[in-house]
Amino acid sequence: MEVGAVGAMRYVKDGIKAARLVMQHTEHTLLVGEKASSFAISMGLPGPTNLSSSESIEKWAKWKANNCQPNFWKNVLPENSCGPYRPTSYLEHTDETCLKTYAMQTTDLRFLDLGHRIHDTISMAVIDRMGHIAVGTSTNGATFKIPGRVGDGPIVGSSAYANEEVGACCATGDGDIMMRFLPCYQVVESMRLGMNPELAAKDAIGRIARKFPDFMGGIVAVNKKGEHAGACHGWTFQYSVRSPGMKDVQVFTVLP
Known part of the structure; x- marks a missing residue:
């Protein structure tokens, strides 16, 4: 029943090692975000490190050029092709045609043939x-x-x-x-x-x-x-x- 975990941790490559350090050296179960990164580095893990690869940068660039589609948003309208996004219920005098057009552009990732690649x-x-x-x-x-x-x-x-x-x-x-x-x-x-x-x-x-x-x-x-x-x-x-x-x-x- 010993547990350690980290989430939304940036700049530190060895997430599983950071989770083990949480288990071994704290009474907590889960550390997240910037403070999880700080904890991991303070415990001796390498960082801060730029974790972007040429492959990930290329993938991101193609995705952004495709109006940031597909994505995980739902029931929203973007201020531009890649957001920021606002709930549709908050918008007044929304053109129904615009709503329908955007709904056609937004694809739920779960229905895409991406399999293990996502x-x-x-x-x-x-x-x-x-x-x-x-x-x-x-x-x-x-x-x-x-x-x-x-x-x-x-x-x-x-x-x-x-x-x-x-x-x-x-x-x-x-x-x-x-x-x-x-x-x-x-x-x-x-x-x-x-x-x-x-x-x-x-x-x-x-x-x-x-x-x-x-x-x-x-x-x-x-x-x-x-x-x-x-x-x-x-x-x-x-x-x-x-x-x-x-x-x-x-x-x-x-x-x-």
């Missing part, structure tokens, strides 16, 4: 020889996100959860939807109640899919014995496993 989550569960279980998640967040957005990565029970008495879970996908269900907490608790990893993972994914049939996500569950399984929705999901008895990593493919 996020870059790495989530891992580890069981050591003593039976101790740990999980960790690191992510750059969703592409084209609204500044300040924090996804499911640092949210306990959403992208990862572990309990040494039961097992662990890792998840990735549409974090804004998945974090509403704490799917990894659900998986671990389902295994505590007797479900095997496969049923627990499918049950957690099914709970989300029944409310949001268009979401994309994947879950990996592993019990304390090392038995594992995955479940997914909206995409073909892969995860890898390595155990002492294996000569190399094995990749498992899970179909929706």
